[in-house]
Amino acid sequence: MLTVILLLWPVAAALLLHFFKGGAARVAAFGAALVELVLAVYAALTFNVNHTGQFSFNHEWIASAGINFHVGMDGLSLLLVLLTTFLVPIILLAAYRRKIENESVFYALVLFMETGLVGVFTAQDAFLFYFMWEVALIPIYFLAGVWGGENRAKVTFKFFLYTIVGSLFMLAAFVYLYFQTGPAASGLATHNSDIASFYNLNLSVQEQSWLFWLIFAAFAVKMPIFPFHTWQPDTYTESPAPATMLLSGIMLKMGIYGCMRWLLPVVPSGVSQWQNLVLILAIIGIIYGAIIAIRQQDVKRLIAYSSLSHVGLMAAGVFSLTQIGLQGASIQMLAHGINVVGMFFIADAIERRTGTRTIADLGGLTRQAPVLTVCFLVLLLGTVALPLTNGFVGEFLLLAGVYEYNAWMGAVAGVTIILAAVYLLRMFQRVMLGPDSSFTATFTDLTGAELAVLVPLIVLVFWIGLFPNMFLHLSEGSVMNILNEVVKR
Amino acid sequence: MNSIILLSVLGLGNLFLGFLRSNRLLLPAAMLMLALVFGINLIDWNEGAQSYFNNMLVIDNFSVAFTGVVILTTFLLIPFSQKFVRDGEANLAEYYSLLLFSLVGAVMMVAYNHLLILFVGIETLSIAMYVLAGSDKRNLRSNEAALKYFLMGSFTTGILLFGIALVYGATGTFQLSDISFAVQNPINDSLQPMLYIGMLLMLVGMGFKVSAAPFHFWTPDVYEGTPTFFAAFMSTVVKAAGFAAFLKLMVQVFPAASAQGVWLPTLTAMCALTLLLGNVGAVAQTSVKRMLAYSSVSHAGYLLIGLVAFNGQLEGASANAIFFYSLAYSVATVAAFGVLKLVADQRQREDYNGLNGLAKTNPLLAFVMTVAMLSLAGIPLTGGFFGKFFIFSAAVENGYIGLVVFAVVMSMVSIYYYLRPIIAMYMRETDVTTDEPILVSSFQSAALFVLALLTVVLGVLPGLISGIL
Numbered sequence: 001m002l003t004v005i006l007l008l009w010p011v012a013a014a015l016l017l018h019f020f021k022g023g024a025a026r027v028a029a030f031g032a033a034l035v036e037l038v039l040a041v042y043a044a045l046t047f048n049v050n051h052t053g054q055f056s057f058n059h060e061w062i063a064s065a066g067i068n069f070h071v072g073m074d075g076l077s078l079l080l081v082l083l084t085t086f087l088v089p090i091i092l093l094a095a096y097r098r099k100i101e102n103e104s105v106f107y108a109l110v111l112f113m114e115t116g117l118v119g120v121f122t123a124q125d126a127f128l129f130y131f132m133w134e135v136a137l138i139p140i141y142f143l144a145g146v147w148g149g150e151n152r153a154k155v156t157f158k159f160f161l162y163t164i165v166g167s168l169f170m171l172a173a174f175v176y177l178y179f180q181t182g183p184a185a186s187g188l189a190t191h192n193s194d195i196a197s198f199y200n201l202n203l204s205v206q207e208q209s210w211l212f213w214l215i216f217a218a219f220a221v222k223m224p225i226f227p228f229h230t231w232q233p234d235t236y237t238e239s240p241a242p243a244t245m246l247l248s249g250i251m252l253k254m255g256i257y258g259c260m261r262w263l264l265p266v267v268p269s270g271v272s273q274w275q276n277l278v279l280i281l282a283i284i285g286i287i288y289g290a291i292i293a294i295r296q297q298d299v300k301r302l303i304a305y306s307s308l309s310h311v312g313l314m315a316a317g318v319f320s321l322t323q324i325g326l327q328g329a330s331i332q333m334l335a336h337g338i339n340v341v342g343m344f345f346i347a348d349a350i351e352r353r354t355g356t357r358t359i360a361d362l363g364g365l366t367r368q369a370p371v372l373t374v375c376f377l378v379l380l381l382g383t384v385a386l387p388l389t390n391g392f393v394g395e396f397l398l399l400a401g402v403y404e405y406n407a408w409m410g411a412v413a414g415v416t417i418i419l420a421a422v423y424l425l426r427m428f429q430r431v432m433l434g435p436d437s438s439f440t441a442t443f444t445d446l447t448g449a450e451l452a453v454l455v456p457l458i459v460l461v462f463w464i465g466l467f468p469n470m471f472l473h474l475s476e477g478s479v480m481n482i483l484n485e486v487v488k489r
Numbered sequence: 490m491n492s493i494i495l496l497s498v499l500g501l502g503n504l505f506l507g508f509l510r511s512n513r514l515l516l517p518a519a520m521l522m523l524a525l526v527f528g529i530n531l532i533d534w535n536e537g538a539q540s541y542f543n544n545m546l547v548i549d550n551f552s553v554a555f556t557g558v559v560i561l562t563t564f565l566l567i568p569f570s571q572k573f574v575r576d577g578e579a580n581l582a583e584y585y586s587l588l589l590f591s592l593v594g595a596v597m598m599v600a601y602n603h604l605l606i607l608f609v610g611i612e613t614l615s616i617a618m619y620v621l622a623g624s625d626k627r628n629l630r631s632n633e634a635a636l637k638y639f640l641m642g643s644f645t646t647g648i649l650l651f652g653i654a655l656v657y658g659a660t661g662t663f664q665l666s667d668i669s670f671a672v673q674n675p676i677n678d679s680l681q682p683m684l685y686i687g688m689l690l691m692l693v694g695m696g697f698k699v700s701a702a703p704f705h706f707w708t709p710d711v712y713e714g715t716p717t718f719f720a721a722f723m724s725t726v727v728k729a730a731g732f733a734a735f736l737k738l739m740v741q742v743f744p745a746a747s748a749q750g751v752w753l754p755t756l757t758a759m760c761a762l763t764l765l766l767g768n769v770g771a772v773a774q775t776s777v778k779r780m781l782a783y784s785s786v787s788h789a790g791y792l793l794i795g796l797v798a799f800n801g802q803l804e805g806a807s808a809n810a811i812f813f814y815s816l817a818y819s820v821a822t823v824a825a826f827g828v829l830k831l832v833a834d835q836r837q838r839e840d841y842n843g844l845n846g847l848a849k850t851n852p853l854l855a856f857v858m859t860v861a862m863l864s865l866a867g868i869p870l871t872g873g874f875f876g877k878f879f880i881f882s883a884a885v886e887n888g889y890i891g892l893v894v895f896a897v898v899m900s901m902v903s904i905y906y907y908l909r910p911i912i913a914m915y916m917r918e919t920d921v922t923t924d925e926p927i928l929v930s931s932f933q934s935a936a937l938f939v940l941a942l943l944t945v946v947l948g949v950l951p952g953l954i955s956g957i958l
Contacts, residue, residue, distance in 0.1 A: 065882070
């Protein structure tokens with residue numbers, strides 16, 4: 001039942017937001033997001049790691065077709081629900097003092113999207129999962145399209161088309177799988193789409209082979225994995241900062257989570273057949289993203305390509321099919337979400353003060369803004385995966401997983417850390433150090449509201465870095481279950 | 490049956506209302522009448538099959554459901570007729586009466602059990618539509634549309650009638666169940682070619698009525714010239730009734746394996762061609778109205794998939810899918826045409842740029858249009874998604890995977906043209922011609938709100954009506 005409340009509360013709040021105007025809408029939206037966070041934390045506190053499928057709720061949705069509204073959480077879902085509910089208030093706070101037209105609609109869309117995201121992470125029925133997958137897409141399309149930069153119409157159109165085409169392939173696969181299932185436990189329908197039935201299908205190797213690509217298409221576009229990434233840098237750059245944060249901080253995790261929940265255990269032979277190819281694509285993405293990031297002149301684009309590189313490593317960890325790799329992906333999803341949101345926030349803060357994102361125009365911010373420098377440095381080192389930060393735990397486990405699968409791949413993927421240090425520290429050097437430029441002469445340090453965004457993020461950078469076991473412990477059971485399903489068939 | 494009688498009587502009564510010369514009375518009166526008929530129609534729900542006129546007409550759940558769709562659609566569409574009323578044109582009562590009479594035809598089409606009733610139903614519906622297409626008397630385009638629609642329509646009605654005659658010749662009866670029996674147990678093999686030719690000619694006639702390719706060519710031109718209000722009626726009510734009739738014909742008349750060999754490949758080819766021409770045609774349009782016309786062709790294609798994949802009964806997954814699809818499609822189309830009419834009336838333009846910046850001047854109109862476009866494109870959260878989902882599932886279940894793959898690719902194409910109005914409304918700036926807010930009466934606002942709400946409810950809780958047949 002708690003899951004249902006977690007799902008319905010944001011959308012209900014979004015509808016109520018219609019009655020608020022301007023500043024009141026901002027406060028109300030932030031309050032609603034905080035309530036959601038409290039609910040999620042409450043769920044985490046009462047969560048028992050030894051049980052699967054907790055807080056579950058199963059009710060007929062489309063009775064004639066055997067499709068149920070089945071939601072529930074295991075450790076992995078819970079981690080991502082925590083990430084979502086933690087980042088949404090942060091993102092709302094980050095929008096504070098921005099000039100936004102039609103504020104109440106903007107915030108309502110963010111909250112509406114939260115429902116979709118929580119739905120994706122908790123759905124236990126294939127069609128519900130697909131439904132939520134698209135529910136998360138529609139608000140972000142409008143957030144990016146209506147409030148975005150100059151080129152927004154073209155860029156968001158590409159984004160929408162890419163993701164919807166990818167997910168239609170997934171839907172096709174789900175429909176095929178649905179007709180392979182038997183009748184539901186109750187009711188008259190001859191098929192059902194529960195996740196448990198999908199896990200227990202007897203599919204031939206050939207079937208799994210093409211089903212793999214249909215399902216993977218949706219996730220590969222969303223993450224995005226090379227060569228399905230071409231929508232990503234433009235969309236990240238053109239979107240308003242809050243939308244970019246939603247896209248990179250949470251939405252990208254839908255792809256990784258989808259692979260873990262709806263790909264590996266559903267078509268395990270398909271996965272083992274294509275595992276090598278996907279790993280190679282992921283590693284190409286790691287290197288490619290990093291190399292392009294080095295050449296970037298635009299701070300936002302640089303972070304976008306860095307994100308592409310990092311998500312490649314997460315995908316590689318997942319497709320190593322090792323416990324350590326999957327665990328690494330779980331915790332890295334948290335770490336990356338926190339770091340990338342922080343980085344985009346700082347990029348936005350700089351852009352708002354100077355009116356430019358071009359690295360060459362910036363310089364010497366340290367002198368005017370020491371607090372900003374410290375915050376930036378912490379988040380940056382987290383992204384570079386320095387020990388004691390959150391990034392280190394995730395990347396170390398991921399690389400260990402890939403290494404366990406294939407030592408060469410592990411070695412090549414490991415270059416990501418070095419390359420990340422190259423492009424991020426170079427950017428830091430040019431933006432924060434060095435001589436002042438005409439743009440940065442009157443730079444002011446962070447305001448209280450901005451600190452309120454960054455402090456929680458920085459606390460978590462160290463918290464996850466110092467006590468990773470709290471989080472790893474949560475996802476351990478689910479990861480083991482997933483791997484058992486893979487091995488079983 | 491009650492609804493047929495009531496609609497005819499109310500249609501006549503409405504003509505007399507015209508004598509009062511009180512145009513403001515007409516719209517509420519028509520809405521009241523439709524609400525009444527809608528309620529009366531529901532009385533027959535789950536009452537079992539009741540036959541009338543020597544079994545020529547059968548009222549069962551199937552006919553009640555589709556009657557409900559056409560009446561609800563008309564009810565929600567009628568608020569957008571207000572421009573006529575405001576213009577103070579004479580004889581407005583006739584338009585409303587013609588609408589009610591055409592609904593009589595629509596009800597006959599969904600309840601027929603005898604080919605003559607089918608024919609009479611189609612004619613009753615069509616003749617009213619020929620007149621209404623030309624109702625904008627002083628507009629050349631409207632006259633052209635009416636003439637085109639009338640010439641083509643009467644020509645294909647002739648073909649349909651010819652087909653009915655040949656089927657009668659081969660089987661000796663007009664009664665659906667008797668034809669079906671005769672098709673399955675042919676007395677004389679030499680009559681089989683006659684039967685098959687009759688069947689194919691009937692396919693042509695029905696294909697024209699639902700604008701399936703290659704008999705769709707009239708659709709864009711006629712829609713463009715016809716006043717938007719009646720174009721909306723054509724693409725929703727006529728289509729829903731047409732498909733109900735078509736489905737009944739397929740299911741009850743031609744189920745025999747030998748006959749399937751003739752019409753199934755034909756229908757499959759028509760279906761694929763309709764999807765292709767409808768979607769590709771829509772991409773190339775610059776006028777929203779023409780885009781909607783091609784979109785109505787492409788939706789005929791999706792509905793044809795349901796016909797191809799039917800599983801032999803009026804209660805099966807396929808009939809349910811067609812019912813759901815017709816409702817979701819009609820609601821979304823009425824919303825789209827409704828917004829377009831309001832915008833086009835004031836701004837005097839029907840192209841995409843006419844919608845520029847609508848989100849700023851009229852947030853409600855833009856929102857409703859967006860919901861309608863997403864529904865027509867089949868994006869989740871809207872009824873259109875589940876409509877497509879049920880149709881495609883029914884087809885996959887019956888083994889038409891190739892056709893479904895093609896349809897899915899086509900619906901990817903359709904996203905392109907359905908997003909264009911959304912982009913225009915939300916992402917383009919207004920210019921001199923488009924910065925005035927559109928005037929919307931509270932009546933119309935309410936109707937638009939209900940249409941959007943209905944679309945979302947169908948998209949979130951499809952279980953409410955998904956398996957009722």
